[in-house]
Each structure stands twice: as structure tokens, then as C-alpha cells.
Amino acid sequence: MTVALVTGATGFLGRYVKRELIRRGMKAVALCRSPGSADVLLSRTPTRHELRVILDKVRPSLIFHLAGLTRSDVPEDIYQANVVLAVHLLEAALSLDRPPTVVLVGSAAEYGRSTHRDCIVRETDPCMPLSLYGISKLTQTHHGLAAHARGLPVVVARLFNPIGAGAPRTTALGNFVSQLAATSRPGRTLRTGPLNAVRDFLDAADAARVLIDLAETPGAVGQVVNVCTGIGNTVQHLVDRLMRVADRPVAHEIEVERHGTSDLDIIIGDTTRLRKLGIVIPPPDVDAILCQMLAAARSETGQVAL
Missing domain, CATH: 3.90.25.10 (UDP-galactose 4-epimerase, domain 1)
Known part of the structure; x- marks a missing residue:
């Protein structure tokens, strides 16, 4: 059975991802801070060593990193949640004998304003985020791609605007x-x-499906992929x-x-790269x-x- 570790599994999108993993017959292990909902409970931002111990125990084939913070008046909190945690997780995964595929969930906020007349943003566009959140998520993306260059299978799923219960x-x-x-x-x-x-709004259930599809698509590894409808x-x-x-x-x-x-x-995602991978979001x-x-x-x- 495929084992998938989900950080932020009790969050909005994390619940959809966990449900879809189970529906596909995988074992979903929740790594989060909510007692009663976590398979692995965290009380603070874990160190690389602590995460290595967790990964040694869980032995996931896939990691979905959804944990993070969208808003805070304290910049340090944003960076701890969106950058430091991701870096520790990537380093821990890199240290394993059989590194898992890691899906880092990014954000359309990484782009900032589109430079195109149609306001459609493409993965090859320059990123000029306007918010602390967007800047922190772009920093996470850079760390993910750097980890991929060092041998870790990483997919950066640049998520647009999921909606759902x-x-x-x-x-x-x-x-x-x-x-x-x-x-x-x-x-x-x-x-x-x-x-x-x-x-660019999309159904949260479709977003969860696509995150898992990307994890299972070899051609997505090492790429930033817009998760959007266009x-x-x-x-x-x-x-x-x-x-x-x-x-x-x-x-x-x-x-x-x-x-x-x-x-x-206005910000709308370009779906060309996603469609070339054989994935379409309605x-x-x-x-x-x-x-x-x-x-x-x-x-x-x-x-x-x-």
C-alpha cells in the first residue's frame, strides 16, 4: 500500500487531500497540530532531525506539504510556517535512502501582477509577489527546486483559488x-x-485530485505547475x-x-503545462x-x- 504523509491535514485543503488519498486506496498519515486528528502530532515547528525521525517511522512514498500560514501581522510567524518548516521537511526527505516524492503546494500569490494584457499568468513568467504571504511561498518554491536539483523528487503545485465546504x-x-x-x-x-x-476559482475536491495526480506523474517532477482552470x-x-x-x-x-x-x-492561470501532463480541471x-x-x-x- 502506498503511504502518503500529509502536513496540514486538518486544514481546509488538507482534509480534501486526505479523503481523496483514502478513496484511492492509499494510507494517509496526518502530520499536524490538532490532537485527535493527527496520526503524528506536532506542538511547534519541528527540526530537521525531528522530521527525519518521523519520516523514518512513517516511510512515506509521497509527501503533500500543505501546512502553512496565509495571514499574520508577525513576519517571523509567516516565515516559520511557510519557509522554515518546508526547508526542514525537504532536508529530512533528502537524507532518506529512498527519498519520497514531495508535492509543495504553492500559491498564485507568488506571481504578483500579470505582465500580460490578458492577465493570464504562466509558470515561466517572472514572479513579483506583492504580499508577505506571496513572498514566503515563492521562497518555499525556490527551496523546493533547489532540493530537486540535489536529487529530491519535488513538484511545485502553484495553486490558485480553491473553494468548497x-x-x-x-x-x-x-x-x-x-x-x-x-x-x-x-x-x-x-x-x-x-x-x-x-x-481563477476551482473546486477544492478537484484541487485535491490534481495534487495527487501530479505526485503520480513523472513528467511533473522538477516543475512548477499551475493548478487552475484557466x-x-x-x-x-x-x-x-x-x-x-x-x-x-x-x-x-x-x-x-x-x-x-x-x-x-485580475489573476488567471495558464493551463498549458497542466494539460500537457494529461490533467484537466473542469x-x-x-x-x-x-x-x-x-x-x-x-x-x-x-x-x-x-
């Missing part, structure tokens, strides 16, 4: 869904920032659909002083996903649809 409130759509799920009273108001940004949607479109699938009329108020989804107006079924997100969020808050 369980999306954290730190994401724009997760926040909007949480607002609607928090109350069942009439006259609800959804408060957002500006919604003109265009993003199709852009405005955040406004998703909010319109969210209000449409809600059980009661919802007022919408745009608070100009609130931050929008990001400093980037456009997300937005209404179905939003219904699932609302149901999951209401379950957490104890609310019911009226």
Missing part, C-alpha cells in the same frame, strides 16, 4: 458564507469590500450566486473602507459548491435553513 473565514468567500450562516433571522445584510477582482470569475459573480442560493432574500452592502480580496485586480459548479459551503457553515453554527 470548510473554506476558512480568512478567505473572502469563506467569510461571506460565514456571515450568512451565522443567523437565520430575516433582513440579513451581507457586508463585503469591493468585489471587482477576478480570480477561467476567470469576478468575486461579484460568486456573491451574486451566493445570495441566489441562500434560503431568504439577503441585502448586500459594500463597505468601501473594507479591504477587497487582495491588491491584485470549471467549478459554483451553485452546488456554494450550497455545500452554506450547509457546512450552518452545521458548525447550529443554524438551519428556513
Whole structure:
């Protein structure tokens, strides 16, 4: 049986990856900080030696590195979570007699603004990230490619915008869904920032499937691969659909002083490299996903649809 180690397995995307691994008949070992959910429990950022001990015990053929931090006011925390942990993991994997294939999950935030008129970003484009998060993820990418040059099978999966049940409130759509799920009273108001940004949204379940497909595709090793649909949607479109699938009329108020989804107006991924590897991601079924997100969020808050 193939053994796969998943860091951040209790996070949003980690849960989807673990579920898909199990569905494919693999043994998924969760490495995380949540007691009761972890097969291997961490209390802090582990050292290279501590991770080597864990890898010696688990003996994974595949490692999916999803652990990280998207936001923090403390730069040191971002770098500990997104860079130092990855470096320790890569070094530990390199020290094994039979190094596993490592899938590093990157981010579209590594690109910064597109230099193309169509705003489609390609893996060969220069990366000029605008946020601390994007900079830290690009640094992780550099360490991953350097580890590959030293003999470790590494795939950098540059992930765009996954959506699905369980999306954290730190994401724009997760926040909007949480607002609607928090109350069942009439006259609800959804408060957002500006919604003109265009993003390449994909179903989180499809994202998980593609991460595993990339791990099993020899041609992906040593490459950065966009994990995206190649199709852009405005955040406004998703909010319109969210209000449409809600059980009661919802007022919408745009608070100009609130931050929008990001400093980037438009970012869409190029799918050429992904398609050359034989992998295609379909456009997300937005209404179905939003219904699932609302149901999951209401379950957490104890609310019911009226």
C-alpha cells in the first residue's frame, strides 16, 4: 500500500487531500497540530532531525506539504510556517535512502501582477509577489527546486483559488458564507469590500485530485505547475450566486473602507503545462459548491435553513 504523509491535514485543503488519498486506496498519515486528528502530532515547528525521525517511522512514498500560514501581522510567524518548516521537511526527505516524492503546494500569490494584457499568468513568467504571504511561498518554491536539483523528487503545485465546504473565514468567500450562516433571522445584510477582482476559482475536491495526480506523474517532477482552470470569475459573480442560493432574500452592502480580496485586480492561470501532463480541471459548479459551503457553515453554527 502506498503511504502518503500529509502536513496540514486538518486544514481546509488538507482534509480534501486526505479523503481523496483514502478513496484511492492509499494510507494517509496526518502530520499536524490538532490532537485527535493527527496520526503524528506536532506542538511547534519541528527540526530537521525531528522530521527525519518521523519520516523514518512513517516511510512515506509521497509527501503533500500543505501546512502553512496565509495571514499574520508577525513576519517571523509567516516565515516559520511557510519557509522554515518546508526547508526542514525537504532536508529530512533528502537524507532518506529512498527519498519520497514531495508535492509543495504553492500559491498564485507568488506571481504578483500579470505582465500580460490578458492577465493570464504562466509558470515561466517572472514572479513579483506583492504580499508577505506571496513572498514566503515563492521562497518555499525556490527551496523546493533547489532540493530537486540535489536529487529530491519535488513538484511545485502553484495553486490558485480553491473553494468548497470548510473554506476558512480568512478567505473572502469563506467569510461571506460565514456571515450568512451565522443567523437565520430575516433582513440579513451581507457586508463585503469591493468585489471587482477576478480570480481563477476551482473546486477544492478537484484541487485535491490534481495534487495527487501530479505526485503520480513523472513528467511533473522538477516543475512548477499551475493548478487552475484557466477561467476567470469576478468575486461579484460568486456573491451574486451566493445570495441566489441562500434560503431568504439577503441585502448586500459594500463597505468601501473594507479591504477587497487582495491588491491584485485580475489573476488567471495558464493551463498549458497542466494539460500537457494529461490533467484537466473542469470549471467549478459554483451553485452546488456554494450550497455545500452554506450547509457546512450552518452545521458548525447550529443554524438551519428556513
